[in-house]
Amino acid sequence: MDRDVPPLRLLTAFASVVRTGSVQAAAAELNVTQPAISQSVRKLEAHIGVALLDRGSRPARPTEAGYAVAAATTESLTRIADLLDTLRQSESRDSVAVTVACSVGVATYWLMPRLTAFYRAHPDCLVNVVTSQTGVPALVDGIDLAIRYGHGRWSDGLVRHLFDERVEPVCAPSLRVRFQGPVPPSAVSLLHVRSSEPSWVTWPDYLIGTGQPVVRGGGQSFTNYVQATQAALEGHGMMLGWRSITGALVETGELVPAGLSAFAPSDAFHLVLRRKRRGAATEAFAAWLTEAVRPRAAVAMDKVAE
Structure with missing residues (x-):
């Protein structure tokens, strides 16, 4: 790799500090001395050039960058472990x-x-x-x-079309009953799912695509669709319901259509x-x-x- 990635032992030591809450607990978890853990954290900070622990607090707490590094490390190691399990199962x-x-x-x-x-x-x-x-x-x-x-134009495998999608705002029944007509997007908290993929339909995409005024700012953001769905089920706001995913929840009445137009993505x-x-x-x-x-x-x- 061209990018300068820190040694894995430094990343795992720091992730353990964040996960366990202290250098002492991390040392016990990894069966090494506390000075070894502290040295690993300092080496990682020097390698990255960013402070990962706020040592002005007692006990030292991870900085925002520290939380981000620990989360990325944990997620990556989990994905590697899952992949290895999958490979073993596939082989046997x-x-x-x-x-x-x-x-x-x-x-x-x-x-x-x-x-x-x-x-x-x-x-x-x-x-x-x-x-x-x-x-x-x-x-x-x-x-x-x-x-x-x-889009379906991938070249790394054989592509079979499964089904088209429809996107429609949905919310909890407790939120829907507050409005006699369609739920105005400007009158409730909009639940957003952050995604870097251009194919993902965002609230601005939906509102523009259905000819409605775009609502700027506000609402809650989530890193995946499951989190946003849970927030909608608890009545925290209105989400864009992908019918292939939230359709079953609408059928059971746990979520209900907000009375707004449906949008058919390309x-x-x-x-x-x-x-x-x-x-x-x-x-x-x-x-x-x-x-x-x-x-x-x-x-x-x-x-x-x-």
Whole structure:
């Protein structure tokens, strides 16, 4: 790598300090001396050129940069560990196991509720789910196929269209009853999901796309769709409901439409498979998704549109 990444031992030592709350606890967790931990933290600060601990407080607390470094380290190590587990499982059970990658929101609200039906049809298969913060997860080693949202013009695998998407503002019933007509976006807290992906539909995208005035500022921001959904369920504001994900919550009445126009993005959900080395479980799962799940999703979309 061209970029100067600090040694992993320094990053793990600092992440332990933040996780455990003190140098002493980190030393006990890693089975080293306290001076060794303190020295590792100082070396990491010198390497980065940024203070990671506020030593003016007692006990020393992580700075904003320190929290960011610790969070990135923990997330990266967790993803590595998950990938290694996936690789081990894939190596030992390639013929009966399939590993699918998708975003946290898709996994939680769309894929997991459907796996029971897949297992009924294929009791000998095992589906491993790897979640990603991005809506376009990569087909890295250990991943057999990915559920992606976007334009569909990817060249790293075989792309199959699953279904189109519709986005519609939704909220908790307790918030909806405060308004006789459609819920005005300017009158409630808007729940935002931060994403660097151009395909992600933001509130400004939705409002412009449906010909409504753009609401500037305010509201709450979240790093993933699951967090925003939980905030909406608790009545903290109005969110953009992706019907493939929040549609089930609308069907049960836990969330309700806000009475505003629905927006149909130009992008869609796709299934992307490796071009080679696909096992029997991968083929079975891909066929089941495209042949069984897509028609059900289309029927659900039609009912909502009526």
